[in-house]
Amino acid sequence: MSFKEKIDPSKLPQHIAIIMDGNGRWAKKQGLMRVRGHEKGTKAVRDVVEGCAEIGVQNLTLYAFSTENWNRPKVEVDTLMKLLVSSLKKEIKTLQENDIRLNAIGCLDNLPAKANRELQEVINKTAANSRMTLTLALSYGSREELGHMVKEISAKVAAGEISTKDIDESVINKHLYTRNLPDVDLVIRTSGEQRISNFLLWQIAYAELYFSEILWPDYRREDLFEAIYNYQNRERRFGKTSEQLS
Numbered sequence: 001m002s003f004k005e006k007i008d009p010s011k012l013p014q015h016i017a018i019i020m021d022g023n024g025r026w027a028k029k030q031g032l033m034r035v036r037g038h039e040k041g042t043k044a045v046r047d048v049v050e051g052c053a054e055i056g057v058q059n060l061t062l063y064a065f066s067t068e069n070w071n072r073p074k075v076e077v078d079t080l081m082k083l084l085v086s087s088l089k090k091e092i093k094t095l096q097e098n099d100i101r102l103n104a105i106g107c108l109d110n111l112p113a114k115a116n117r118e119l120q121e122v123i124n125k126t127a128a129n130s131r132m133t134l135t136l137a138l139s140y141g142s143r144e145e146l147g148h149m150v151k152e153i154s155a156k157v158a159a160g161e162i163s164t165k166d167i168d169e170s171v172i173n174k175h176l177y178t179r180n181l182p183d184v185d186l187v188i189r190t191s192g193e194q195r196i197s198n199f200l201l202w203q204i205a206y207a208e209l210y211f212s213e214i215l216w217p218d219y220r221r222e223d224l225f226e227a228i229y230n231y232q233n234r235e236r237r238f239g240k241t242s243e244q245l246s
């Protein structure tokens with residue numbers, strides 16, 4: 001029985017977030033340049049996106065480029081930005097065919113103008129799609145996002161639009177880049193690394209974490225289905241006791 005068949009469609013995670021890691025190591029293992037790994041990684045992106053849509057996942061967020069990734073060698077950063085543009089041009093078809101809406105989170109103003117333009121274009125063209133929301137985290141860092149949120153709320157307090165005593169979790173949620181997304185239920189990180197790397201710190205407060213040894217370019221939908229099946233067999237207690245849940 002495949003993992004896909006074992007998945008309970010009534011217990012799907014509402015929001016899956018993936019730290020796509022291991023492109024460089026994948027390339028190195030084949031004796032190739034790191035950027036070849038990023039190119040190969042786009043195939044895994046397509047397969048996983050289609051896989052999520054296929055089984056009915058509503059929200060998928062992919063960590064594609066972190067605020068810290070700007071510190072990589074310029075050739076690698078340039079290649080990643082070019083790859084972003086070419087992937088957007090190519091994958092708009094996949095998005096439309098699968099009724100997927102594109103969304104982006106992060107400090108998008110820091111992207112090269114061309115990449116930002118292409119991104120906004122695909123976001124606009126897919127805005128009416130409703131089967132799934134695919135969010136790309138680009139130039140994204142959770143600490144930057146939280147800083148941005150604090151600045152926005154402070155400005156509203158200073159302007160008298162909201163009062164300090166009314167700042168609660170829902171106000172905070174509304175000032176994050178993820179304002180329109182539900183909390184993350186499942187975080188997957190590939191390549192064997194077991195860390196969060198500044199990804200969605202607030203939003204994963206009660207997410208289940210799943211670490212796979214597979215390097216991102218080799219990751220396929222069946223691997224994702226395995227992670228979802230594993231997730232479905234965990235008990236999420238949210239601070240309660242097991243007895244309270246049953």
Ligand code: IPE
Pocket residue numbers: 020021022023024025026064065066069080191216
């Ligand atoms: C993930 O793969 C892609 C990005 C961070 C953009 P890496 O490039 O981090 O690959 P490794 O971790 O060096 O193998």
Ligand code: IPE
Pocket residue numbers: 019020021022063064065066068069193195197
């Ligand atoms: C995290 O991967 C960022 C993305 C997947 C885009 P990194 O490879 O940059 O993470 P660290 O630096 O090894 O933690």
Ligand code: MG
Pocket residue numbers: 021022023
């Ligand atoms: Mg890495």
